[in-house]
Amino acid sequence: MESISIFDMLKIGIGPSSSHTLGPWRAAERWIAEMKAAALFEEIEQVTAHVYGSLSLTGKGHATDYAIMLGLSGTDPVTIEPSDIQYVVQKIKDDQVLHFAGEKKLPFDPKSNIIFHRKFLPFHANGLKFEAILSSGKKKTKTYYSIGGGFVVTEARKNAKKKIEDFKLLPFPIQKGTELLSYCQKEQKTISEIVLENERSLRDDAKIDTEIRRIWETMLECMYIGCHTEGNLPGGLNVRRRAFDIHKNLMAGAASYDSPENWLQTIRKTEVKFRQILKWVSCFALSVNEVNASLGRVVTAPTNGSAGVIPAVLMYYMVIENHRADFEHIKKFLLVAGEIGSIFKKGATISAAMGGCQAEIGVSSAMAAGALTELLGGTPEQVLMAAEIAMEHHLGLTCDPIGGLVQIPCIERNSMGAIKAINAAELALGSDASEAKVPFDKVVQTMWETAKDMNAKYKETSTGGLAIGVFLSDC
Template sequence: MECISIFDMLKIGIGPSSSHTLGPWRAAERWITELKAEDRFESVEKIQIQVYGSLSLTGKGHATDYALMLGLSGADPVTMPVADIHTIVKEIQQTKKLIFGGERVLPFDDQKDICFNKKFLPFHANGLKFEAFLKNGTKKSKKYYSIGGGFVVVEERKNAKKKRATFNTFPYPIQKGDELLEYCQREKKMISELVLINERALRNDGEIDSQLQNVWHTMLECMYIGCHTEGQLPGGLQVRRRAFEMHKQLMAKADKYDSPENWLQTIRGTEVKFRQILKWVSCFALSVNEVNASLGRVVTAPTNGSAGVIPAVLMYYMVIENHEADFKQIKQFLLVAGEIGSIFKKGATISAAMGGCQAEIGVSSAMAAGALTELLGGTPEQVLMAAEIAMEHHLGLTCDPIGGLVQIPCIERNSMGAIKAINAAELALHSDPKDAKVPLDKVVQTMWETAKDMNSKYKETSQGGLAVGVFLSDC
């Protein structure tokens, strides 16, 4: 079992999907790197990509084709200007040429060279095969699998051995919730403290803080953009952005501001009755996923489709629960959230193509619930109890996006997941974990069993549920 950093669970990338957009993008980058390492990059005359399974069935709606073109062109999803996405793609489509790895011009017709196959590969529902046609007349191909959250793997036994070796690099190797609690009890530390010690095995404190600040800045900026952008989302469903109007009403009597940071401070001075709190949490979650649906920059938490839950709950803590909260609390929250997410990834899945939306919104809600519980003074036992409660009430949640777009029901589900996370935290804080009937590890196991039993129609294929019950013409 690999050691999973919190920065594996909280990646900065481009929407709308971590498995269908960021994953293929990273796979394209990885393929180019491997071609260079094998001294084949300069010999490539033509490239073609085969897309399989869920990636094929909902790839167009999830911008998989865009991601592949951008990744093959050498664009970085973390740093590239979002405004350049359509410009680069349009140029490739019009000229029928692609600057391979940002270095070599190759012929490329996205309609012919990105091939969408409905066939599912045995290893995982999200399969990709990259093919390079070389000058000597031979062909070099490589398969990758986008397994959720931007993670990309290959089907190799030696790769599994490598991961088992890296798992032991953490001072506190954790696969299950029980192991995490055992370390906390033995060392008399909070979950965030243990996770920080593990992270120090990979990078120094300065690097940890810098990367966490980047994660938070991206989340805050994403919420800010979403709350200040009106109109319709792209894709043909004519979904109207709602965060803008909701935010406008909530801020009707607020002071002026000129930056995301000042915006946060201004929100702290607004009315905080129960209905307003519900509206704020929903507004924050909606804003992130409206940006995500528009190929904006978000943080996978643990996926793009569920990217709004954790920022919304963290923002709730900062603007409602603790007006003095600063980077110290942000760091603590993200450390705990990342660790809980990794437990679900190791014991089940964070891929909707494998487990339905319980693997995305369910996991993100559990991550947020646990993290909020520690910030509110909960014990490690209560943290895991909150995570369990949140997931327990997402079990069986299907992934059935209309038109293959990460919009309906995905955007609203983030607000539901955020509210459930807050509720789960409060329930855990007012409970004795000794009385809990369902431990976190049991709900992780149950989620995985549910995922395996779930019909493939409800696993991000747009072949069941709302995806077939509601037609594009109805929208």
């Protein structure tokens, strides 16, 4: 049984897309490492990247070409300064030279060395093939698939017989919600406690806390930047950043602050009324995805396109529900959210190219709903009920980004997903979970069946829905 850590579900990276940006970036890094391991790196004289399917159809709008160049240049999405991205890419375009892996210079023209193919490869909608010409004249190629959330696989590896040493043996292996509930009942533990025990089999407590703090600090900084950045988003649609204006109005008359943490404390001291709650949650969600759309640093949750839902709902808890919330609350929230996301990944998909936006916003809303329910005192049964409710009301949601950009309708959908998550939590907390008509595992299965039935044009190809129903000139 495959083990998926919460740190697989919650990754730090660069926007705008985990499948179309982070995945290709990581694939390029992996290919370089494999060429070095095969003692072929020094023989490489030319490299070309071939992009297929959904990865190709919306690749330009999702900065897939940027990600490939950055990955081949040896930069890291976790550590690179977002402000350096344009410089690195522009220099490659101007000089037509790639500083390959940061170690050797190769001729490289993005127009001819990154080739976008409209056809789909049979294994997955997001295919990417790297091709190297060696000094001997031979060609070496390797194909990767970006399957959502920054996960990258090869077809051979996916189909290979899994060896026992490939995966850590977890004390509580979880494939389905029923298994998770069984462990909670048998051990008399909450979901976050069960998940924490699994994480402890992979790393020590100090490392777990350090990584969770990094994730939360990245989320908080992302919201802070989004709320304090004015203007239009890049890409040509001229979408105005709305978080700045909403935040400015909400913070009118508030005390001064000079850091993300001080900003958070200032917000927690303000009086918030019902309409303002909706505005605050929307502001938090919009801020993250506006940063994501401008190639900023975000946390996949479980993807870049849905990165705003979880931090927005967590902020709702800290700002509205519990002003005394501390790191332990943040930790529990992210442990529960990560586990719910992993069940969707194992039983269905978190890739919009495979399942439409239900696989991104729907999953993120389910993750946030379940996590919020535990923090509000819900039972494990109510946690999964909340996750089920949230997903149930995203079933069939299409992915049809206008212009191939992660902006319309993607940014607003994070706001809607966050509000639905809060509502789902409240519905679950007010219900007897033993009387739930739709089990959590059934909604996971239904989401996957819906994904398979969905027309391909609604799966992140920009060939249907709003993507063609609204002309760029109308924006």
